[in-house]
Amino acid sequence: MSTDSTNGTGPAGHASDNDLVIRGLRVAPVANRETEILQGIDLTVRQGEVHAIMGPNGSGKTTLAYALLGHPAYVVTGGEVHWQGRDILALSPDKRARLGLFLAFQYPTAIPGLSVASFIRSALNAKLQGIDKNDDVDPTDPMKGGISMRDFRNKMREKMAMLKMDESFAVRYVNDGFSGGEKKRLEMLQMAVIEPQMAILDETDSGLDIDALRIVAEGVNAMLNPNLGVLLITHYQRLLNYITPDHVHVLAQGRIVKSGGKDLALRLEEEGYGPILREAGLEINVSDEALLVPQAPGEDLQAVH
Numbered sequence: 410m411s412t413d414s415t416n417g418t419g420p421a422g423h424a425s426d427n428d429l430v431i432r433g434l435r436v437a438p439v440a441n442r443e444t445e446i447l448q449g450i451d452l453t454v455r456q457g458e459v460h461a462i463m464g465p466n467g468s469g470k471t472t473l474a475y476a477l478l479g480h481p482a483y484v485v486t487g488g489e490v491h492w493q494g495r496d497i498l499a500l501s502p503d504k505r506a507r508l509g510l511f512l513a514f515q516y517p518t519a520i521p522g523l524s525v526a527s528f529i530r531s532a533l534n535a536k537l538q539g540i541d542k543n544d545d546v547d548p549t550d551p552m553k554g555g556i557s558m559r560d561f562r563n564k565m566r567e568k569m570a571m572l573k574m575d576e577s578f579a580v581r582y583v584n585d586g587f588s589g590g591e592k593k594r595l596e597m598l599q600m601a602v603i604e605p606q607m608a609i610l611d612e613t614d615s616g617l618d619i620d621a622l623r624i625v626a627e628g629v630n631a632m633l634n635p636n637l638g639v640l641l642i643t644h645y646q647r648l649l650n651y652i653t654p655d656h657v658h659v660l661a662q663g664r665i666v667k668s669g670g671k672d673l674a675l676r677l678e679e680e681g682y683g684p685i686l687r688e689a690g691l692e693i694n695v696s697d698e699a700l701l702v703p704q705a706p707g708e709d710l711q712a713v714h
């Protein structure tokens with residue numbers, strides 16, 4: 410993949426600060442540092458691009474998402490990740506988020522007692538303050554670069570309307586008693602209000618119902634813009650019928666074994682992972698059936714726009 414700069418912010422041949430650049434990333438679980446799950450990932454995601462990462466169960470997809478956001482259960486054993494001119498691996502998860510990185514969790518946590526509105530407002534304020542927590546910016550003061558309560562409410566209303574969400578959602582407690590679909594909606598709402606520059610979405614390997622699939626597809630499509638890069642991690646080819654990726658990467662045994670355009674996702678749907686893994690010279694010690702790309706439930710999914 411080329412890393413030539415196209416926006417003039419970096420010398421030709423080098424990635425620009427507006428690209429998420431992953432080089433030789435190796436990651437192991439903290440509990441077992443000798444067993445690397447990711448064994449050298451190279452990937453460049455530019456703002457304005459949608460990259461899909463597909464791979465069989467256990468290939469390291471979720472580990473990649475967690476490592477990029479600094480999950481404490483994982484340790485980076487090698488490689489670099491650059492974003493906005495910084496080596497983000499040296500930064501806390503909080504600082505990564507302040508730099509405009511966003512991770513939608515596969516298994517979001519409930520926070521009883523904290524309302525959706527307060528939660529999103531504090532996340533937005535943190536991002537407005539930026540990584541250096543600039544004292545001149547008071548996130549609560551619109552005269553000092555912050556967002557007023559009124560503007561925040563309007564923004565929430567606008568984004569909830571875009572995502573076809575009921576306004577009562579804002580006063581509920583974060584993920585408390587939420588259905589699977591509601592949890593997905595909350596992730597999309599956070600993303601819509603916070604307006605990250607790079608979103609990493611890890612889609613669940615199981616239990617992604619038709620409703621959740623549609624919510625994610627509609628949400629992401631509504632938010633796509635030239636200032637947003639998307640790394641869409643998914644087990645389901647089907648999702649890619651509704652979010653058209655610019656690039657598709659196949660992750661297997663901790664490495665990207667093949668990259669291509671959206672046709673690669675179609676090939677995976679037809680052939681499963683088996684042939685591509687064999688081409689990559691990987692030993693396959695699971696049944697071919699386990700390597701089939703599962704169809705998302707609800708074959709009658711209506712096209713979403």
Ligand SMILES: Nc1ncnc2c1ncn2[C@@H]1O[C@H](COP(=O)(O)OP(=O)(O)O)[C@@H](O)[C@H]1O
Nearest residue numbers: 438440446465466467468469470471472473482
């Ligand atoms: N915290 C952890 N400790 C030990 N092993 C882990 C941990 N997280 C993931 N693994 C193992 O690493 C492999 C990849 O896991 P994961 O990244 O969740 O894969 P995927 O999301 O592609 O299904 C699996 O074999 C999994 O059991």
Ligand SMILES: [Mg+2]
Nearest residue numbers: 470471515614
């Ligand atoms: Mg996973």
